[in-house]
Amino acid sequence: MGLHVLLQPEEDAEASVVERAQWHPSLVISSGDARLTVQMAGREGGAEMAIRFARELAEAAAAFADRCQELTRLAPLDFDALTAALGTSPEEVAEATGRHALSEQWPTE
Structure with a gap:
């Protein structure tokens, strides 16, 4: 079974490299x-x-x-409109776009 993790960065989001034990980053x-x-x-x-x-x-x-x-670049994204158009779950996105959010495969026409 796979694990799907969704991370939407907050103001305190960060990525770093730490090496608490020598030779183990x-x-x-x-x-x-x-x-x-x-x-x-x-x-x-x-x-x-x-x-x-x-x-x-x-x-x-x-x-x-x-x-x-x-x-x-031109304007902030309208997330309410995106949610209304596409939904929020991978399944809702798949239904709206024909492509599951977690799939590597694009639909063929």
Whole structure:
């Protein structure tokens, strides 16, 4: 079973790297009372997987920031209108757009 986590950053949101134990860095993402920590798996290949994931995460985060900036360049987003048009759950978004929010696949016409 998968776990879906939705994080909408608050004013205190931050991402940082901490190394409380030598040779054991953690990527910590926090907002409000929520915290997500990413660490290397303690097994063979764990460091390489963490490196690959962190680089993919950085690339996706930059693309997300660029898209958010693009959407708000002219005016703030009207979230009430977006919610009315698309809904708020992944299932409601899927129904309105033909694409589930958690799916990698785009619908074919």
